Amino acid sequence: MNILVVGGGGREHALVWKISQSPRVENIYCAPGNPGIATIAQCVDIAVDDLHSLASFARDTHIDLTVVGPELPLTLGIVDFFESCGLKAFGPSQGAAELEGSKAYCKMIMDKYGVPTAQHRTFTDAASARAYVQEKGAPIVVKASGLAAGKGVTVAFTVEEALEAIAHIMEDKVFGTSGDEVVIEDFLAGEEASLLAFCDGKTAVAMVPAQDHKQVYEGDRGPNTGGMGAYSPAPILTPELQQEAMRTVMQPMIDGMAREGRPFKGILYGGLMIDQGRIQVLEFNVRFGDPEAQPVLMRLKSDIVEIMLACVEGRLHETTIEWHDDPTICVVMASGGYPAEYTRGFPISGLDRAAAVEDVMVFHAGTAEKDGQIVNSGGRVLGVTAKGNTLQQAIDRAYAATDCIHWEGAYFRRDIGAKGLKK
Incomplete structure (x- = not known):
């Protein structure tokens, strides 16, 4: 093929x-x-x-x-x-992909088909959005409805932060037309997990769970990014909770989209908030997460091409999907200043030494070739991904490899996977 x-x-x-x-x-x-x-x-x-x-x-x-x-x-x-x-x-088709293309549409579908999510309102003018925030108070979450590369969500712990986010999205247009509409929703406490599933329009089959780290700084501080690292499995999503999530979240979305005349094929990614065993949906994406894809795919034992063909051809129910037990972790190395302004074009050294670390793959993200050298060309530059017999061994291998790699201003979090170790 x-x-x-x-x-x-x-x-x-x-x-x-x-x-x-x-x-x-x-x-x-x-x-x-x-x-x-x-x-x-x-x-x-x-x-x-x-x-x-x-x-x-x-x-x-x-x-x-x-x-x-x-x-x-x-x-x-x-x-x-x-x-x-x-x-x-x-x-997914364009109609099915609207689950990610419009957070407002996604919320409407969740409400219609009884998928648990935060209370929310959608606004198309900034004055109404501001009035709602002042009425509701903080903490509160402000989201650009359209695509924003993972950066369109503000978890505001004060009313002032929320008002600033509304101005940022709707008036300053930092995300362009993606900010023509905002979704404002209640703050959900708990711990996040990512559950991805292969789908063929009728059937959803879960992948191994993962946990992403969205904030740029250690300890989950600072602005949201496209993701600073991920690990799998995510202990917060126990096998029992995963089964519940498939029954109450993922399969109802597949069934609902089919009833809407937009059957969902491909990857459905549920961003879940788990609090004392209660599952609520933060968002849906319609493709592999980045960086979740890196540790999850490293654990996939089955032939991914066979699985994808089964999804496209509507015969996923006939397919057995196997996974490796070994934990995996991806540490994202980013350009200094990301997710705000950063400088491109710095030569990257140490890639060969990093790749030589046992059970490590260095996945390129924002790199380019210039005068025969690999240079940084994006905000998130590399995803250093490792597996181990234990999560601690995977973490040790990933950070041994990141410590081999250097360019001016390179930044990465040193606490990826720490929540998993505590569990």
Whole structure:
């Protein structure tokens, strides 16, 4: 088979790495890819939102399956467009991808089908949103309804912070049209976990759970990011709670979307808040998380291509999915200043030494090649991912590898996985 992966981040590097292990695969292409991906696949210089060029390439190269990594092309309707061209693509339709493309729509679906989530209101004008916040008080959560690369959520512990977030999103337009609408919801206490599931429109099969670390600084402080690290399994999501989450959260969403005439195929990602055994949904994404994909895919024992084909073809119920027991962890190395302004183009050293650490994979995210050297080109630059017989061993290996890697201003959290150790 010939496979095309759309995207160029750490998630896509992990996907290409996993796909390359399938005996069914002959050639892997990635658009646009990155220097790490280029070591195991042929990178193609096509942007993720250039649907016509991507489809032309897939047709001309006889691509058997296209795997879509990021949310943007999914919300633009890449799967529908490919299918209209007679091409097979893994991911949700544009209608189903609205679960991530519009937080307001997602909340409406959760309410309609009885999926537990925080009380909330949606606003299209800043004055009404401000009045609601002043009436409700803090803590409170303010979210840009559209896509914001994981940075559109403010957990405000004072009314002033919430008002500032509304101005930031709706008036300053820092997220563009994604901030035309805001969702304001009650603050949920507890501990977060990520539960991802393979879906074929009717059936949802859980992956091993993971826990993301969204805030930029240790101790879960500072602004939200796209994710500073993740580990799997997440002890907070016990096997019993995972079964409950599949019964009360994931399967009801799959059933509900089917009833809406938008059957969901691909990856459904539930961001869950767990408090004393009570599960509530923070958000849904419609693709692999980044960085959750890295530790989760490292634990996948089964052939991912077979699973994806079963999802596309509506026969997931016939498929057995196996996982490794070994815990895994991903530590994100970021450019200094991220998620705010940062400088690009610093040479990165130590990648070979890091990759030589036992059971470590260094997944590239925001990297580029310049004058024969790998340089930082994005906010989140590398995802140093390790497995071990124990979580502590995985953590030790990941940090042994991160300590090998250097560039000017490089930053990473040193407490990824610490919550898991406490459990």
